[in-house]
Amino acid sequence: MFEGSLTVWxxxxxxxxxxxxxxxxxxxxGVTVELVTKxxxxxxxxxxxxxxxxxxxxxxxxxxxxxxxxxxxxxxAPLELGDKAGEFQEVAITAMSYxxxxxxxxxSVENIAMLRNVDLAAxxxxxxxxxxxxxxxxxxxxxxxxxxxxxxxxxYHLYPLQASFGAPVFEITADGTYDPTALAxxxxxxxxxxxxxxxxxxxxxxxxxxxxxxxxxEFVAGKSPFFLTGPWNLPAIQEAGINYSIxxxxxxxxxxxxxFVGVQGFFISSRSENTLAANEFLVNYIGTEAVxxxxxxxxxxxxxxxxxxxxxxxxxxxxxxxxxxxxxxxMPNVPAMDVVWSDWGSTEVAIINGQGDPVxxxxxxxxSIQSKIDG
Amino acid sequence: MSHPSPxxxxxxxxxxxPAGALKPPRSSSSTRGIxxxxxxxxxxxxxxxxxxxxLFLQESWIPFAIVLAxxxxxxxxxxxxxxLPAKYLTPGLLFLAVFQIFVVVYSGYIAFTNYGDGRNGTxxxxxxxxxxxxxxxxxxSPTYRVTVLEQFGEYFFLVTDPxxxxxxxxxxxxxxRVTDFGTDSTGRADSVPGFTTLGFADxxxxxxxxxxxxxxxxxxxxxxxxRTPDGSxxxxxxxxxxxxxxxxxxxxxxxxxxxxxxxxAFVNDSGRELIPGWTITVGFDNFVKAxxxxxxxxxxxxxxxxxxxxxxLSVATTFALGLFLAIVFNKPNMRGKKAYRLIMxxxxxxxxxxxxxVWLGLFNEDFGYINQVLFGGASIPWLNDPWLAKxxxxxVNLWLGxxxxxxxxTGALQxxxxxxxxxxxxxxxxxxxxxxxxxxxxxxxxxxxxxxxSFAFNFNNFNIIYMLTGGGPRDVSAGVDAGATDILITLVYxxxxxxxxxxxxxxxxxxxxxxxxxxxxxxxxxxxxxxxxEELN
Numbered sequence: 001m002f003e004g005s006l007t008v009w010x011x012x013x014x015x016x017x018x019x020x021x022x023x024x025x026x027x028x029x030g031v032t033v034e035l036v037t038k039x040x041x042x043x044x045x046x047x048x049x050x051x052x053x054x055x056x057x058x059x060x061x062x063x064x065x066x067x068x069x070x071x072x073x074x075x076x077a078p079l080e081l082g083d084k085a086g087e088f089q090e091v092a093i094t095a096m097s098y099x100x101x102x103x104x105x106x107x108s109v110e111n112i113a114m115l116r117n118v119d120l121a122a123x124x125x126x127x128x129x130x131x132x133x134x135x136x137x138x139x140x141x142x143x144x145x146x147x148x149x150x151x152x153x154x155x156y157h158l159y160p161l162q163a164s165f166g167a168p169v170f171e172i173t174a175d176g177t178y179d180p181t182a183l184a185x186x187x188x189x190x191x192x193x194x195x196x197x198x199x200x201x202x203x204x205x206x207x208x209x210x211x212x213x214x215x216x217x218e219f220v221a222g223k224s225p226f227f228l229t230g231p232w233n234l235p236a237i238q239e240a241g242i243n244y245s246i247x248x249x250x251x252x253x254x255x256x257x258x259x260f261v262g263v264q265g266f267f268i269s270s271r272s273e274n275t276l277a278a279n280e281f282l283v284n285y286i287g288t289e290a291v292x293x294x295x296x297x298x299x300x301x302x303x304x305x306x307x308x309x310x311x312x313x314x315x316x317x318x319x320x321x322x323x324x325x326x327x328x329x330x331m332p333n334v335p336a337m338d339v340v341w342s343d344w345g346s347t348e349v350a351i352i353n354g355q356g357d358p359v360x361x362x363x364x365x366x367x368s369i370q371s372k373i374d375g
Numbered sequence: 376m377s378h379p380s381p382x383x384x385x386x387x388x389x390x391x392x393p394a395g396a397l398k399p400p401r402s403s404s405s406t407r408g409i410x411x412x413x414x415x416x417x418x419x420x421x422x423x424x425x426x427x428x429x430l431f432l433q434e435s436w437i438p439f440a441i442v443l444a445x446x447x448x449x450x451x452x453x454x455x456x457x458x459l460p461a462k463y464l465t466p467g468l469l470f471l472a473v474f475q476i477f478v479v480v481y482s483g484y485i486a487f488t489n490y491g492d493g494r495n496g497t498x499x500x501x502x503x504x505x506x507x508x509x510x511x512x513x514x515x516s517p518t519y520r521v522t523v524l525e526q527f528g529e530y531f532f533l534v535t536d537p538x539x540x541x542x543x544x545x546x547x548x549x550x551x552r553v554t555d556f557g558t559d560s561t562g563r564a565d566s567v568p569g570f571t572t573l574g575f576a577d578x579x580x581x582x583x584x585x586x587x588x589x590x591x592x593x594x595x596x597x598x599x600x601x602r603t604p605d606g607s608x609x610x611x612x613x614x615x616x617x618x619x620x621x622x623x624x625x626x627x628x629x630x631x632x633x634x635x636x637x638x639x640a641f642v643n644d645s646g647r648e649l650i651p652g653w654t655i656t657v658g659f660d661n662f663v664k665a666x667x668x669x670x671x672x673x674x675x676x677x678x679x680x681x682x683x684x685x686x687x688l689s690v691a692t693t694f695a696l697g698l699f700l701a702i703v704f705n706k707p708n709m710r711g712k713k714a715y716r717l718i719m720x721x722x723x724x725x726x727x728x729x730x731x732x733v734w735l736g737l738f739n740e741d742f743g744y745i746n747q748v749l750f751g752g753a754s755i756p757w758l759n760d761p762w763l764a765k766x767x768x769x770x771v772n773l774w775l776g777x778x779x780x781x782x783x784x785t786g787a788l789q790x791x792x793x794x795x796x797x798x799x800x801x802x803x804x805x806x807x808x809x810x811x812x813x814x815x816x817x818x819x820x821x822x823x824x825x826x827x828x829s830f831a832f833n834f835n836n837f838n839i840i841y842m843l844t845g846g847g848p849r850d851v852s853a854g855v856d857a858g859a860t861d862i863l864i865t866l867v868y869x870x871x872x873x874x875x876x877x878x879x880x881x882x883x884x885x886x887x888x889x890x891x892x893x894x895x896x897x898x899x900x901x902x903x904x905x906x907x908x909e910e911l912n
Contacts, residue, residue, distance in 0.1 A: 004579075029576075029577060030422075030576050030577065046494065048492070049495070051484060052495050052496035052497070052500060067875060069492065069648065071508070071651075072491060072493045072650050072651060072877065073492055073496075073509075073651055074495075074496060074497050074500065074501060074504035074505075074650065077507055077508075078507065078508055078510065078602045079604070080512065080610055082518050082604075082608055082610065083518055091608040100511065101511070103509060150740065150758060150759060151741070151758075151844065151845050151847045151848070151849075196904075200547070205392070207741065209739050209740045209742060210741070210742070211739070214739075214742050256427055270503075270504050270507055271500070272581060273583050274582055275582045275583060275585075275604070276575075276578055276579065276582040276586060276604075276605060276606050277579060277582065278584060279586075279604045279605045280575070280605055280606075283605065284605075328526030331688040333491075335492070335877055340744065340876060342856075343851075345849050346847070346849050346851050349851075350851045350852070354760070355852075356851075356852050361851055362849060365850055365851065
């Protein structure tokens, strides 16, 4: 008889939900599941360090953009979803795959959208210019808000605007995945976006001193009709009684302003000895509508499983964010992203604050990122 | 200040009789002492035996030998009479070995390896992971229903294909049609006479063997093999790579050969690496890299100067303010002294990184308290201007660091005998002269070593820089990662953990060793200087 047990690293929010399903798994399959609660931010690096020693967990919870780093370190095993793959949102499956292999069982999908204070701006703007015009006409203190950082701006939040100029980070191949060898930041669209960033910075539309917290406070205080943010800020906005609407992000450069989609899920360790049990637990227990719905209810992130997602859409906010996310691209999960974020952010700060010619700064950034990727 | 004692044992070789004479009084209370000793020792031994048992099971022989040797040594020290110094020192020495010596030696070892992202395991693990990820499911191939059977210790797949045809195969024998089989209610073949059918619970005992089992669909390996991830469904896979243990090479389906390139990875002739790689020792490569990496070499001089300036100014400002406040609050007839002192010490009680984040908010150019309230809405770029950022970092470090200096100066001042001050005053010295010529030199004698250690601490004060400015502001047009407030340790962090292939622990350890040498040199020189102060005493 099998004596071992499955060890799962989860964050505190997920642990409660998994307790029930773990108990059910133990009863039906005879395998104990040990849930180890860890700080979400520490899971990736601790797992990379511990897995090679043979004492790591069998399963971890994680974000899809960790995948490149996990594969690079050889600590995750491919996961065959079989026919089940079709039961998930397509973007979630794309996000969980790396170099043609699927590695994770997704449970949630999230992205940003444009929040509008309906009392200050009655109509949905068609373009970003219209949005600024409507923002200025509203008489509010800020025409538009987005949380940035004085040292690192926020390439994640600004990405939809950049994408509308036709400048993704890497070239997107035919099957919807990224080609990590082909940096697309430096194309003409990227430079046009840089010029636009400088203009927005000079006009005060973008201000790197407005952090995420400040932006939320000001929007909640009714000081701006528009706020580019994700579902995590909704509770504060609802509490303040703001009459809001969740709109698609208007295009600034002519093309679709597609946001980054972040997918969360579970991964199996390549050093796990409990491969069958781990596979069974993920595919047939975590991948069920009941569990996906329970995970959605505790975290507020839209479920990755289609049936659970459809059910969650009865909540108008989830449906609206989901609609915006349908146009999104998964955040790149290649290991080189660590390098990209840092240069990308500090260059955006310099451009927004007018510290040099935007095109030259942008080109220097592309060159720097390329040289670091090449090693 | 150890003066050679004239009565030292070397000088007077007296027989050991007096030492023995000191012992007898212990005998009455020693029963309880022995019991406590035995209880404590047995707890330690129980833990050691458990540890040894676990290490034995894991076949970790070197740690096993070390734990065994230490356990025997500890028992021997405490069970044999005599060896009194060893009895006192052993616990401390053990902790020193575990928490200091081992860590230092291990970092030293890491500096000579390529341990880091993509190179973090053994070669065997790397090979098995490469083989694992090389299994590619044949596009558009169907799902096969399987039942795992067993006969004479060998596992078999009983496969029901989508057309309902049933066949049997194992690792050594490709699938062959069978006609004599039983089915379950869904039409899945689930038994063959002479074979044992294994259910999910039966498979759990040997999971890896089941998921690693590949049954070829025909004699030709290029047709692919069936594998099951869950014990009930199988999929058709083709391996994109095959490993030949004899030549230690991987070959892909196009015939490209990947060899062990000597760099901890399999590479082909055009330089493409298979991931993951593995950890190897690389000699002095990391040290060479530390001096040749462009991102370190470029800004090295300016960053080194700023690191010294930051460390020296941090010590100087905190010491000056701490000493000033200590003198002020040392006035014997001051009221409410305790309350003041308590408030003074508060910043010391906050964790450095937390204070960094709080100050970050206070310094915000448009919304921070400092600009909004203290400067009436001015837009002063406290953290975004290179020189102001340097000033801000020092200011926050002053706020964080003065309570420590205040504490040690208060203690040192109180230990200076009051008579000295009185004598000087009687001799007609002014208060300033009393301080400058008498109190300050005496103070320095006891405080100087702490100033040196404070310098060493600030030299590597990662928290405050990282949390407050992240090393910035950075001149992005200059093409280097170093910002205006980057000190050596934060620059090293950026280079070793933020570039190329990701985190490079080997390079980081090499840098750590180099920085250690800088700090050690400065400290040794300073300690030599303070010897001169001690002569005063």
